[in-house]
Ligand SMILES: [Zn+2]
């Protein structure tokens with residue numbers, strides 16, 4: 001069974017969702033209501049509650065959703081999970097330097 005997030009992780013999730021959808025933000029749309037997406041959960045993947053992204057429904061499970069398109073299709077369009085995680089960490093002040101996007105978005 002998946003481990004429940006700690007109180008500290010939940011607090012961080014709240015800060016992340018308060019940023020709005022990270023993909024929308026990079027596309028210039030601010031404050032799109034977002035939910036938490038767990039990164040790096042491959043087949044039978046364990047959820048790591050620290051490796052999360054705020055995504056709106058559209059970019060998560062909707063028409064342009066990461067889960068809808070699948071990661072290999074989604075990442076070249078919207079950025080890798082790795083980059084987006086670094087980007088939100090930078091927005092939260094956890095990273096000193098703005099991450100390099102490798103040319104996407
Ligand atoms: Zn979005």
Ligand SMILES: [Zn+2]
Pocket residue numbers: 036037038060067
């Ligand atoms: Zn997800």
